[in-house]
Amino acid sequence: MDRKNKILHAAIDEFTDKGYHLARIRAICDKAKANLAAINYYFGGKEALYREVIEFVFNISDPFDLVIQDRGHEMKPEEYLLHWIESFLQCTSSENPLYKYRYKIIIHEMVSPSPLLPEIMAHKMIPRLARLKEIVKELKGSRTTDDEVSTLCMLIIGQCIYFFNKPMVEGFTGQKDFVDKNIKLIAGKIIKTLTI
Amino acid sequence: MDRKNKILHAAIDEFTDKGYHLARIRAICDKAKANLAAINYYFGGKEALYREVIEFVFNISDPFDLVIQDRGHEMKPEEYLLHWIESFLQCTSSENPLYKYRYKIIIHEMVSPSPLLPEIMAHKMIPRLARLKEIVKELKGSRTTDDEVSTLCMLIIGQCIYFFNKPMVEGFTGQKDFVDKNIKLIAGKIIKTLTI
DNA sequence: TAATGTTTAAAACAGTTGTTTCAACTTAAA
């Protein structure tokens, strides 16, 4: 792996772990065994490096993407949504760190926004969430208000994303593999948000 | 207000807004119109000041506390839980900043832990969450597994806390007062997590 | 008033941050 790529991957680790502001370019260079100046040479600076990290991380295709894109037309809305939720939980609790990166970024951006948040929101997040709104609308029928659709969507996301917070889940349950162990149970409960 | 108190309240603003690591003592001194050295003089340092902030913020009694403490014995579990949820939502979406402080702290601690997180978790959070576990257990009956009780509790918290994230809710709904407007609707949906 | 303890103010401190400089090194084409 060439040096630029090594730095990029070290940067992904650091930025997703600490968030933009608390990430340290010296830590990145240590991990990549590169010189400090390399970051400015290859990328132009911390913010520019972060932008490439965002681009990379949001272009990784995970099981969840496949669900979003390829909705089998023979699939009922309920099945599709269940699949949506399970995939989301799988990605956020997966052993594969690749799948977690973007959710880590999102969490950090929500709590301590970087200069790039507006871009990320507009180009990376809103389009993905639009899909969820569609399916919820379809499922609840045309008589449902917009506020109710929004509420339901956010309830689903809230439930999914909360389980992504490892220290929270561990602190509450005392178990390390709680989500992995209970994915079906959790997804089953979440889907009920809609079916009443 | 004496100087020490002025500094403490400026510190509450800064720490709840930025979190421990990104909070700046110079910003606190500016807000309090105090000299830099005052923080070390009155409190002993940044971490000690943060500890006093935590103590203050978690001792503010809000509508939610009242619910936790005074459970009317004539109240049915369902009613109590609904009250619990509505109070939680009210606190996190309240105009009164006092009520929001502790939730802001919690969010920051979850994402970028400070040296004080273990204390906060043990002394401030676990005791509060124990109450929720109790009521859920009572509501679901003795045949429910511990994992299911934990799952249900976390689903409730996840749903509540997600609505606390203003940029998220605004980004999704395009509305500023969405939670305030829809508290009954949201609480009604969340409570259904349990009653099925 | 004089003496004592408390509070404030300005400056400096040591350590860390992202960035830049500049000379040395490597590579590949002329």
Place this chain on the structure above:
DNA sequence: TTTAAGTTGAAACAACTGTTTTAAACATTA
């Protein structure tokens, strides 16, 4: 081989961080 462009490494830079020092100002009491 020579030349030029691309790459690397060590050091220094200015700005910022929390903390400390030092002395002046203030208040209180004898």
